[in-house]
Amino acid sequence: MDEIILEVRAVCMQFGGLHAVENVSFVQRRGEILGLIGPNGAGKTTLFNVISGVYRPTSGSVLFKGRDTTGFPPHRMAELGLGRTFQIVRPFPDLTVIENVMVPLHLARYRNILASFTSWNTKTIRSEALRLLEETGIADLAELRAGLLPLGNQRKLELARALALQPALLLLDETFSGLRHEEIDIIANLVRKVREKGISILLIEHNMKVAMGLSDRVVVLDHGRLLAEGDPESVRRNPAVIEAYLGKGSMSYAS
Amino acid sequence: MNYLVTVAIFIGIQAIAANGLNVIVGYAGQISLGHAAFFGIGAYASALLTTKAGMTFWQALPFVLLITGSIGLLLGMPSLRLREDFLAVTTIGINFIVESIFQYIPFFGGALGISNIPSIRLFGTRLRGWPFLGVVAFFLLLSLLANRKFTKSCAGLACFAIREEETAAASMGVSPVRFKLLAFVIGTAMAGIAGALYAHTMRFIAATDFGFPHSVNFMSMVVLGGIGTLWGPTLGAIILGLLPEIFRPLIQYRMLINALILLLMIRFQPGGILGGSSVLARLFRRRPSHG
Numbered sequence A: 001m002d003e004i005i006l007e008v009r010a011v012c013m014q015f016g017g018l019h020a021v022e023n024v025s026f027v028q029r030r031g032e033i034l035g036l037i038g039p040n041g042a043g044k045t046t047l048f049n050v051i052s053g054v055y056r057p058t059s060g061s062v063l064f065k066g067r068d069t070t071g072f073p074p075h076r077m078a079e080l081g082l083g084r085t086f087q088i089v090r091p092f093p094d095l096t097v098i099e100n101v102m103v104p105l106h107l108a109r110y111r112n113i114l115a116s117f118t119s120w121n122t123k124t125i126r127s128e129a130l131r132l133l134e135e136t137g138i139a140d141l142a143e144l145r146a147g148l149l150p151l152g153n154q155r156k157l158e159l160a161r162a163l164a165l166q167p168a169l170l171l172l173d174e175t176f177s178g179l180r181h182e183e184i185d186i187i188a189n190l191v192r193k194v195r196e197k198g199i200s201i202l203l204i205e206h207n208m209k210v211a212m213g214l215s216d217r218v219v220v221l222d223h224g225r226l227l228a229e230g231d232p233e234s235v236r237r238n239p240a241v242i243e244a245y246l247g248k249g250s251m252s253y254a255s
Numbered sequence B: 001m002n003y004l005v006t007v008a009i010f011i012g013i014q015a016i017a018a019n020g021l022n023v024i025v026g027y028a029g030q031i032s033l034g035h036a037a038f039f040g041i042g043a044y045a046s047a048l049l050t051t052k053a054g055m056t057f058w059q060a061l062p063f064v065l066l067i068t069g070s071i072g073l074l075l076g077m078p079s080l081r082l083r084e085d086f087l088a089v090t091t092i093g094i095n096f097i098v099e100s101i102f103q104y105i106p107f108f109g110g111a112l113g114i115s116n117i118p119s120i121r122l123f124g125t126r127l128r129g130w131p132f133l134g135v136v137a138f139f140l141l142l143s144l145l146a147n148r149k150f151t152k153s154c155a156g157l158a159c160f161a162i163r164e165e166e167t168a169a170a171s172m173g174v175s176p177v178r179f180k181l182l183a184f185v186i187g188t189a190m191a192g193i194a195g196a197l198y199a200h201t202m203r204f205i206a207a208t209d210f211g212f213p214h215s216v217n218f219m220s221m222v223v224l225g226g227i228g229t230l231w232g233p234t235l236g237a238i239i240l241g242l243l244p245e246i247f248r249p250l251i252q253y254r255m256l257i258n259a260l261i262l263l264l265m266i267r268f269q270p271g272g273i274l275g276g277s278s279v280l281a282r283l284f285r286r287r288p289s290h291g
Helices: A044-051 A074-080 A097-105 A123-135 A151-164 A181-196 A208-214 A232-237 A239-246 B002-027 B035-051 B057-079 B084-104 B130-151 B154-164 B166-171 B176-202 B212-225 B232-246 B248-268 B279-284
Strands: A004-015 A018-029 A033-037 A059-064 A082-084 A169-173 A200-204 A217-222 A225-230
Touching (some): A004 A044, A004 A200, A018 A044, A018 A217, A033 A208, A044 A059, A044 A169, A044 A200, A074 A082, A082 A151, A097 A123, A097 A151, A123 A151, A151 A169, A181 A200, A181 A208, A208 A232, A217 A232, A217 A239, A225 A232, A225 A239, A232 A239, B002 B130, B002 B154, B002 B176, B035 B057, B035 B084, B057 B084, B057 B176, B084 B212, B130 B154, B130 B176, B154 B166, B154 B176, B166 B176, B212 B232, B232 B248
Parallel strands (some): A018 A225, A033 A200, A033 A217, A082 A169, A169 A200
Antiparallel strands (some): A004 A018
């Protein structure tokens, strides 16, 4: 049981008549980088929101660390060791960069009303936050308001915040989009380093080079359904996947 | 001199309530347009406990805090699940309902209100004028200290995170419901203390003292002085408390002038007098958001 960090079991998510996710099942092993890819509107972010507790699935279940966490609210999932970033970045704009990272560092204190009245601006927490900012390469921006940062640095900040939770599983929602090549390389290296620490990573990525390069295995969604699953090489050659991305009759160009 | 002391007492009392509203609106980012209801609950609780149960102001005080805070908790639980304009409308509704309960239920004195509320006594002497102002100043200081402590606590940081970006805050382990409620309970309890002081200085209260226009007035103080700043609500209470005294001949146009000030503030200095970008802010504070 300890081998599997995340299991998605026959998850369906409907919004009115729209089936955003339909009967999707897959497992992620501990320490694995799993890529979640698919064309726009395939239901990837919806699935992320189901896993992280933003939505309760219409049916099906989510097992995190072997425990049924279906319908747990997001803050409970964070407590259990799930960190995430957002496709559309969500920094705390009026707080400084370092304060942004200090929010998740107090995780254990939010559970207890008495503990939550202790001071948040302590030396230990500050230096811990600074260490995370150094790791993500934005330590020099620590005292700036987070809302002032350009997109690339906001994405790094989101990564630093998610890492501050010391998660067992990290969900990255298009962390690489809108970044320059050098930035992509920096963050890709960072993701590999994070994995070396034993943190499992589930990532949504549109940049195929990045997704295929980073992932140990790939799950492909299309129109809310699971289309294919396997190692990057076999998925890349899968005719159904090529068809979903490029349309029918594209086989000859795609290979 | 007596007149000035009376004005100062009222300003102090309103500043305490405005500081409470600042916790809800400024720190946790949750709009409340029903703050006068909790000011009223505090006033009625203290008035009833002293007139009917025969307690002194000081004996009644812990109960006043408990009663106002619990009602705040109870009313906050369903309301705070709503966001922005829905929350605004709901809190306005709370204000009207509470006012009607005071107005129409005989237990609360009905339209006649409650009279003969005893003065506050300290060491056997009745406090009027300067000594009463001293008590008000003491509670005002206490509310400012509480707010300062709150902004430096993890709970305060959690509230800032919710105010800035609720979804992200939740994904960092902050329970939005829990910390919004905490801010609401602290804020309403402060309004309760202010209401109790009001009841014992007026010695007569009626439901209309706690109507919706008073909620708007508290909100104006917070916005004018600087939402989410430590000293802003107090400054707002001083300005809005002094204006009608200075411009006595314009008393008829009081609401109009208040509205004009508020509109000008929102247009030209949305952070308030002490808010982040204002010139005065640099004199009073080092950084935004922590007061």
